[in-house]
Amino acid sequence: MQFYLATSFIFPRSLRLRLFTLCFIATHMPLLGYLAWGLATGRIALAEFVLLTLATIVGTGIALFGIGALLNPIHALADALHQGRGDAPLLPEVGDVIQTLYAGVQRARDRMDDLHQAAHEDPLTGIANRRGFLSALDALPAERRRGCVAIIDIDYFKRVNDLSGHEEGDRVLAAFATRLSALVRRVDLVARWGGEEFAIFFQDCIEDEASWTLARIAARMRSDPIGETHGRPISFSAGICRWNGEPLEQTLRRADEALYDAKQAGRDRICRAAPIFQEA
Template sequence: MQFYLATSFIFPRPLRLRLLTLCLATTHLPLLGYILWGTATGRIAWAEFIILTLATMAGAAGALIGIGALLDPLHGQVNALNPVEQPERKRWAPTLREMSDISTRLFHRVRGPAATTREQIDALNIAANEDALTGIPNRRGFLAQLDALPLAGRKGCIAIIDLDHFTQVNEMLGHEEGDRVLVDFATRLSSQTRRVDIIARWAGQAFAIFYQDAIEEEASWSLARIAERMRREPVGTVNGQPITFSVGLCAWRGGPVMTAIGKADEALYRAKNSGRGQIQRAERPAVSLR
């Protein structure tokens, strides 16, 4: 556009004539240079001159055909933007406003699919990191959030929580009731933990919590408070008894996170084998929830 405006006093105003003139001038530069050199030195070889002339004409013809093919779609765009044409206007000479309108329309046509693609990518990322049933992060999302923490924030406690006797909920009350219990328990965890803590559905009826900047005693107190509320306001019952949970707890101080999770999982296994409904710390004595 800047070149178009800067050369408006040299070339014809219609765009087609301007491109034609520019094309002929540029494609004939080698031929003109050869003629000037041959005239100055007296070394014009007629065979080379004829070959160079034919090649120049062929190049100019190809350029003109290509320019015409490129201008035809733009001509159609302007006709679509300006359906009312004057009868005497047979050649197209776009104004600045017309060219701006064309650019705007082309930009929106490209931006639309690009925006849709970006939205689809974002949706896929959310689906890959979020549990579809409970709406909280899944295992992958939990690990991704831990990995995104700064080094100073990678200290606290990791708890692996498992609902007790959950198989009986599905077998006796049905899978719909089991799904409701999982959703309500996820809501309970979210409402009774801090905003800085990271909560996730780890697998099946298992959940994970990262208590950021918390020692084991603080995490144990928070989990005991949740257990007490579940006895008073149960998310569900099995055989007339409130559903309880068992916990494995391990401190994490920035080392390999899977090592800390493995220790928490071992502690959870001990809690299950010790009668359920309790917290087991990694390599620590049990703390009863009852």
């Protein structure tokens, strides 16, 4: 299709003439090469030149006959459809049909990309949603499936909606997503887990590093709050769990349990998942 578009300047309204031009040039390339060699060396033979010219003309005729035979069914179908529709306008040229089909394929591809993005991106915050988060982690190669997973919950978020309205709640969610994305590394993945919960995958990161990063974000939330409830800066609680490539569901469950511990301990804090003790 790229070649078709690149040659569209040659008889743009007639695919048949475009094919003729390309075939004529292609079949006469040996003749042109021989002519250039003969002029450069002075050893051109008239009889050989005439014979080669006749051969290329015959080859061009055969190619054009085959092309016409291939295009005839398309034109016959167009004529039949036109006759069956009375005064309906003629169908477009074959070249136009091809270009239209290509444009349709491009639109369909763009539409598929849009649908994929909509399925994996949270429309409010612009970051990945739960499906996008899980898909991204599932697509990681085995050697990169390690680090820490954090589940984060905005403290007392219901009060924001109740006291200030849902528009303010949406603003807080978007601002919090922006804050998280800005204060983690580019290799880390931030997602809206659902409601006022968020998730972060800290790639190739130990628990101490992940905890320090979240503590830095928490301090920023106090010094530069994204909003307030009852005169206090909006804060968050978080649960962290180490992930070494084991089933992700287990890691997420343990991170969620650590988040529960943080909320039970008074919120505005970060807790780590309890270690798993294996029996001897």
